[in-house]
Amino acid sequence: MSGTPQDQPDGNSEYGRRPFKRSKSHFADRITADGRDGWPVEAGRYRLVVSRACPWASRALASRRLLGLEDALSLAVVDPLQDDRSWRFTLDPDGRDPVLGIRFLHEAYDKRESEYPGGVSVPAIVDIPSGQLVTNDFQQMTLDFATEWTALHREGAPDLYPEPLREELDEVMEGVFRDVNNGVYRAGFATTQYDYEQAYEDVFRRLDTLSSRLRDQRYLVGDTLTEADIRLFTTLVRFDAVYHGHFKCNRNKLTEDPVLWAYVRDLYQTPGIGDTVDFDHIKRHYYEVHTGVNPTQIVPAGPDLSGWLTPHGRESLGGRPFGDGTPPGPVPAGEEVPGGHRP
Known part of the structure; x- marks a missing residue:
């Protein structure tokens, strides 16, 4: 969500002389095992759109890796710099996401709600068949990865939200x-x-x-x-x-x-x-x-x-990072952080 229009201090209504207040996620549908919001957990159906710059999106990146959801939930990484047209897929060939076929994340938002007045934020999950945004609820998203997507977790995935400790x-x-x-x-x-x-x-x-x-x-x-x-x-x-x-x-x-x-x-x-x-x-x-x-x-x-x-x-x-589970495997091909961008 970092850097989205609602998080910008220059010239937006939330700033002025008032304290910073983070906007709530407007699209709070959940992807669940029983599909009660109309979005059932289904391998290959959804695409996770993130910016590696954004701390809120980084939660989803780490959760997806730790739980082994890479094969079930594909990944799109946007350019760390966006313009007034929202997050851009300029890291991809021809500046277009190869799965969703869009140049800007706002296009998925527009398919869900035309002329949506709010900010275009990441992380976002998009329904691939319809091209519509499903959710941008960064607070709930990773909790659902841990509890609703269990059928698609890798063998040995850790329990990131153990019920006795909730x-x-x-x-x-x-x-x-x-x-x-x-x-x-x-x-x-x-x-x-x-x-x-x-x-x-x-x-x-x-x-x-x-x-x-x-x-x-x-x-x-x-x-x-x-x-x-x-x-x-x-x-x-x-x-x-x-x-x-x-x-x-x-x-x-x-x-x-x-x-x-x-x-x-x-x-x-x-x-x-x-x-x-x-x-x-x-x-x-x-x-x-x-x-x-x-x-x-x-x-x-x-x-x-x-x-x-x-x-x-x-x-x-002491402590055991993965509990009774195991570490995740290697980073999937094409998802590696480029050389020189980390120690």
């Missing part, structure tokens, strides 16, 4: 979303000093709480990787590259918090998570698209990425 997971994820995932945006797009400082304080208060929580346990909830870790990771992996400077969340860098820096390196080095991260797309999107925040559009040369592959030492805390 109450605690929901509580932890709500705080992470409010103060960290969305908090950095509230700081970065603030239009008053007061709003900025309130968001800044929320971000670092929550990060301090999370750092304390993770000092003696490897994962946020339970002893395995869960949805909560994925949601926190997608913000932390962008923190020093983008949020520290671009969004003025600069009390300290992530690398200056020994616990969180080790934690995020542990996740980055876990198969199925770090192999979805594209630092080049992340930096170019934020610094070139958010012209209200960075009018020069100059993209920083740093930070140095070599530290992401250094030992993290979190194994000493």
Whole structure:
């Protein structure tokens, strides 16, 4: 969703002098095992459209990889830079998605609802036969991957939303979303000093709480990787590259918090998570698209990425990344992050 029109600070109605407020997903249909919303889980029927720059879309990328849904749910990756016509398929030959046959994601939105007035956001799932958008509900999408798409999970897929832990997971994820995932945006797009400082304080208060929580346990909830870790990771992996400077969340860098820096390196080095991260797309999107925040559009040369592959030492805390399951296999051909875009 990052960088979509509703997330732009320059000249849009949500900004003005009011605090940043994230728009709710307008298309909240769910793809379920029983098809109760009219969209049944079905291998090969849907296409997941993402930007590797976007933290919300990155959740879907990691979940899809970890659960082994690559063969069941095809992937389209948009250009990290979009224009006023929305996210573009300019990374594909002739600038057109080879499966959906469209040049801009708004075309799938238009097929679902003509003259839709809202922003065109990712992640988005499109019904291939009709070309219509099904959902852009980034909050529910990955929960459904974990619970509704189980018949299509790979053998050995982890349980990312274990039922006995859901109450605690929901509580932890709500705080992470409010103060960290969305908090950095509230700081970065603030239009008053007061709003900025309130968001800044929320971000670092929550990060301090999370750092304390993770000092003696490897994962946020339970002893395995869960949805909560994925949601926190997608913000932390962008923190020093983008949020520290671009969004003025600069009390300290992530690398200056020994616990969180080790934690995020542990996740980055876990198969199925770090192999979805594209630092080049992340930096170019934020610094070139958010012209209200960075009018020069100059993209920083740093930070140095070599530290992401250094030992993290979190194994000493125990925990089993995949529970009773196994790591995902190699990244499918054609879905690899290009060389030079990661450490």
